[in-house]
Amino acid sequence: MFPTPIAKQSRGAQITYQAMLPLALILWLAPLLAVALFSVKPAADFTTANYWGWPSSFDGVANYGKVFLQSDMPRYLLNSVLITVPTVIGAVALSCMTGFALGVYRFRANLWIFFMFVAGNFVPFQILMVPVRDLTLGLGLYNTKTGLVLFHIAFQTGFCTLFMRNFIRALPFELIEAARVEGVSEWRIFWFVVLPLMRPAIAALSVLIFTFIWNDYFWAVVLTQGAESQPVTAGITSFNAQFRAAYHLMSAGSIVAALPPVAMFFLMQKHFIAGLTLGAVK
Amino acid sequence: MSAAPDLADRDSWFHRNQQTIAPWLFLAPGILFFAVYVIIPIFQSFNLSLYEWDGLGAAEYVGVRNYEDLYWEWVDRDAFYTSLKNNLIWLLMYLLAIPAGLFIALFLNQTVRGIRLYKSLFFFPFVISQVVVGLVFTWFYDPTFGLLNVLLGAVGVPPINVLGNENLVTFGIIFAGLWPQTAYCMILYLTGLNAVDPEQIEAGRLDGARGVRMLWHIILPQLRPATFIAFVVTIIGALRSFDLISIMTQGGPFGSSRVLAFYMFEVALSEYGFRMGYGAAIAVVLFMIMMGFITYFLWSMYREERGY
Numbered sequence: 001m002f003p004t005p006i007a008k009q010s011r012g013a014q015i016t017y018q019a020m021l022p023l024a025l026i027l028w029l030a031p032l033l034a035v036a037l038f039s040v041k042p043a044a045d046f047t048t049a050n051y052w053g054w055p056s057s058f059d060g061v062a063n064y065g066k067v068f069l070q071s072d073m074p075r076y077l078l079n080s081v082l083i084t085v086p087t088v089i090g091a092v093a094l095s096c097m098t099g100f101a102l103g104v105y106r107f108r109a110n111l112w113i114f115f116m117f118v119a120g121n122f123v124p125f126q127i128l129m130v131p132v133r134d135l136t137l138g139l140g141l142y143n144t145k146t147g148l149v150l151f152h153i154a155f156q157t158g159f160c161t162l163f164m165r166n167f168i169r170a171l172p173f174e175l176i177e178a179a180r181v182e183g184v185s186e187w188r189i190f191w192f193v194v195l196p197l198m199r200p201a202i203a204a205l206s207v208l209i210f211t212f213i214w215n216d217y218f219w220a221v222v223l224t225q226g227a228e229s230q231p232v233t234a235g236i237t238s239f240n241a242q243f244r245a246a247y248h249l250m251s252a253g254s255i256v257a258a259l260p261p262v263a264m265f266f267l268m269q270k271h272f273i274a275g276l277t278l279g280a281v282k
Numbered sequence: 283m284s285a286a287p288d289l290a291d292r293d294s295w296f297h298r299n300q301q302t303i304a305p306w307l308f309l310a311p312g313i314l315f316f317a318v319y320v321i322i323p324i325f326q327s328f329n330l331s332l333y334e335w336d337g338l339g340a341a342e343y344v345g346v347r348n349y350e351d352l353y354w355e356w357v358d359r360d361a362f363y364t365s366l367k368n369n370l371i372w373l374l375m376y377l378l379a380i381p382a383g384l385f386i387a388l389f390l391n392q393t394v395r396g397i398r399l400y401k402s403l404f405f406f407p408f409v410i411s412q413v414v415v416g417l418v419f420t421w422f423y424d425p426t427f428g429l430l431n432v433l434l435g436a437v438g439v440p441p442i443n444v445l446g447n448e449n450l451v452t453f454g455i456i457f458a459g460l461w462p463q464t465a466y467c468m469i470l471y472l473t474g475l476n477a478v479d480p481e482q483i484e485a486g487r488l489d490g491a492r493g494v495r496m497l498w499h500i501i502l503p504q505l506r507p508a509t510f511i512a513f514v515v516t517i518i519g520a521l522r523s524f525d526l527i528s529i530m531t532q533g534g535p536f537g538s539s540r541v542l543a544f545y546m547f548e549v550a551l552s553e554y555g556f557r558m559g560y561g562a563a564i565a566v567v568l569f570m571i572m573m574g575f576i577t578y579f580l581w582s583m584y585r586e587e588r589g590y
Binding site for chain 1: 297301302304305306309311312313315316318319320322323326327330337388389391392393397400402403404405407409410411412413414417418419422427429432461466470473474475478496501508511514518522525528529542543546547550551558561565566568569572573579584
């Protein structure tokens with residue numbers, strides 16, 4: 001293990017390390033902790049310039065209550081869910097198939113198609129912006145969740161294919177060959193042999209895509225407007241316009257908007273990190 | 283499904299050619315989606331960059347005039363080169379996330395009690411959306427109550443309005459961006475460190491390698507895959523920077539924090555007008571810059587593939 005385990009070092013080093021850990025963490029998360037503190041302060045603290053002192057009263061319930069009851073925030077959150085979940089399902093489904101095709105079969109165009117997906121996944125959004133917006137307008141899907149979902153599925157297929165293909169490459173190929181010798185059709189090999197083995201990859205990819213899509217801002221601004229279809233990342237700007245200078249409410253709103261992916265991360269931590277670091281080790 | 287159909291058409295044309303056809307059937311839906319929403323729009327943007335179009339009326343062919351306008355800055359004074367310069371600053375500064383991430387990973391790569399929770403909490407900034415990161419840092423920099431100025435005030439430095447200062451603003455935004463990006467690199471390196479071969483470390487120790495020398499000669503070579511991915515995601519992330527700028531400054535003050543990605547959006551789709559062709563030309567420039575990196579990444583991957 002590198003660096004040398006602290007347990008093998010002097011008592012002094014151990015105590016120093018144990019003391020530094022929480023300090024470093026507080027420093028690291030300071031901007032976030034500040035927002036958390038703001039979100040439980042009453043409005044009066046901001047008018048009396050008591051920004052950083054102890055809250056004159058704890059108004060967390062009132063502040064968060066206002067976010068949920070007197071703004072469009074619940075609407076935005078619901079929109080985010082309705083955009084994110086179908087995208088995850090669609091992108092994972094498509095990439096299970098593309099990943100299988102590119103991971104199992106040897107044909108000449110294989111690597112080129114794979115590289116097309118990988119390269120497409122890295123292009124700047126701006127080169128797609130005008131044509132995709134036009135296409136969405138043409139389909140009558142501008143300012144709808146469906147329009148956003150369709151684009152997200154298509155774009156995420158690039159990254160998902162990269163991920164799935166590499167995962168399938170690492171599976172034991174003998175399994176597939178054995179099934180072929182038995183005369184099992186290719187579709188059934190996919191469905192009954194490979195797909196069950198892909199479960200960890202599907203889980204990892206799902207949490208990852210959930211976070212990516214939930215946090216998307218650019219496409220939400222380009223393809224939607226207004227509370228009926230905007231996800232929470234775009235909605236938070238209207239929210240902040242509604243509560244201009246009400247820092248306690250804007251802070252509470254930000255925390256609410258940020259929470260779902262955070263919850264997802266803590267619940268599915270193992271899968272999340274496995275997904276993010278696939279390929280970081282051989 | 284029963285096994286019967288399988289046996290029945292064992293000799294059919296489809297069955298005999300199954301292994302040639304099957305990959306294309308599996309690929310079809312994915313390729314269709316990807317072509318319609320990603321590949322074709324790239325070509326459409328290239329084409330559009332040769333037109334003048336307001337998004338509604340008829341498009342007028344203008345040849346390379348949009349590019350000339352960019353090159354000479356005839357339309358927006360000091361916009362294109364400022365964006366280009368800021369993109370370069372982003373690219374260089376953003377790379378700091380890699381050593382910073384490695385540093386934190388080394389700090390956290392221990393087995394004391396509760397370390398797992400610490401690792402998760404350090405990773406936190408990456409999970410929250412850039413919109414929230416932008417808001418959080420806007421307040422952090424606020425000249426009247428921001429935490430930064432409270433801290434500066436404590437050591438006697440007068441308040442600085444980071445986001446209102448033309449020379450500081452880009453660095454201020456990049457610093458905000460480095461926060462989640464460092465977390466990302468950290469997690470890559472933590473995973474990489476987990477897989478470092480303990481025998482090589484022991485061998486190194488016997489040879490007297492310690493500290494920085496050990497890190498440089500024995501650990502870092504084994505972290506190469508993690509470093510490669512960290513480079514890819516950091517460079518792409520730097521050139522894609524849009525959310526933070528849009529939330530924190532809207533490109534201001536006086537356009538001094540624009541980057542190509544934001545400038546393009548501003549030109550094509552904001553209250554400043556719907557100059558789609560001109561925007562497409564900016565997008566093409568950004569695309570060409572990124573394509574240089576993408577080609578290099580693909581080339582590295584290709585060599586890796588052939589190595590198998």
